[in-house]
Every structure is written in structure tokens, then in C-alpha cells.
Amino acid sequence: MPGPFVFKDYGTFTGPLSIEGNYDYDSSSLEGSWYTDLPTDTSFSLTDVASVLYANQANYLGHYLFYNSTGVLNLGHSTGSIPTYIRNLGTEIQNGNAIQNGFYTINGITNINGATTINGNLTVNGFASWSSSIVGTTKLFDIKHPTKENHRLRHSCLEGPEHGVYHRGKLIDSNVIKLPEYWRGLVDLESITVNLTPHGVYQELFVKNIEWGTNINVVNNSGGPINCSYVIHAKRKDVSDLIIEYEGEEVVHQDWRKE
8 A cells, every 4th residue: 555544533654655645545535635634844754654643734743764764763743852752651671772862851660681871961869779889980979068158069989999998986085996796797807907096195005906806905005094086997808809900991890799
């Protein structure tokens, strides 16, 4: 059937040569003059293969192929961009690559199985969770300034050649720093380091020993009471060690799972 045909009040389907008036539809008279309303100056060419949802000459949209090529399927509107496109789906599966040019809003849960490339900015208003690693040139926080009007505050993360954790606090009139209970399962106990800063008066402070990764015993060699702050660092043992340097120009994914 060389010409277009219609599902009346639902949509018009068109194909090559449709605008030349070569209609060969046995029941076209039953539809009146519907076919004369097909526009000839459109945002997408009706000489292409297309399925058109047609309201009138100024208001229609359709899927279409450029010159019968099945390489690219387009969705167009008579005015250019489609004002609103709503998909009420139970499950949507995307197999292959997807390119999004413009603003994209997702309300709900989205699962992506596979690699995703975003060329541009990504804004997340809410909680984001990763089960692997986030790799970037820098890692920042940027918030409304807490004390200055019409200003923002930006800090960068401290970086180092390991997956490190820290614990800090103050030690006053005591000689034992108690580490968090979970450190025994989280960190390599041999990697624990302790920095002590005396307060008030001169103190000859040193770490006597570390008991089972739970208590750090501190001694004041000058014999007086202890008043200090402390910072303790250690390396995580639940993930594999960081590969600090590697050959190549591209980012290489590292499997952090511990064997």
C-alpha cells in the first residue's frame, strides 16, 4: 500500500511519496478529506518513513526514519521539542548505549546495570550510594556559608596513598585512649600511628603500648598529669591495598574486594 492510512481519531501513518498525493486506499472516501490535511512543511519530513500522531496541521508528533534508513529512530514534534513526554512503566530495560542531551529528571528508583558516561554536570538532590569506588580528580563539599551572607564554603578531601581512617579526641587526667570497638575488624592493627599534642604545660608524652587494638597506653615521662589531644590513623584491612601508581593514560578500575 503506497500511501498513508489512518486509524481515525487515533493517528496517521505515512511513508515515502505520501505527500505527492499518490494515495491508493480503497476506503479513503469513508474518511472524507483527512489525507489533504497532512502538512507538507514540517519539523520532520513526511517523505521519510514515519508514524504520525496527528491532531491538525500545527499540532502533531511522530516516530520517523531518515530516508527509509533504519539506523536511527527519531521522535519529533511539529513545533520542535516535545513539551512533555510521560512514560508510565512497570519495568524499562535499556540494552546498549544511551545519549541524553539536555535536562533529565528521574522521580523514583533507577537501576543501571553496566557502564554509564555523563558528558556534563550531574546534580543529585538526595542520598547517593555506591557499592564500589568514586574516582575523580578532586573530591569536594560545597555548602551555603555558615557565617557570611551571599557566600558559599568549599573544602576538599585530604588525600593519601592508602585507604585510611582516623580517630581523634582529648585525654585529660587519664593515660588510656580507648579505640572504637569495631577497629579490631576494620583496620590493620600494625598500621596504627598516634600523634599526641600536650596542652597547658610542658609534658613528655609517649605511647607505651597498644593493647589488642583497643587501648593505647600513654605515659607522661615528666611525672605530671596528662592533658593532651590525640589523632590516631590506621589503614583499612577489609579492602585490598590501593594501587598507587600504574602504567597507562586511562583510568583503570581496581577491584577492592579482599581475597
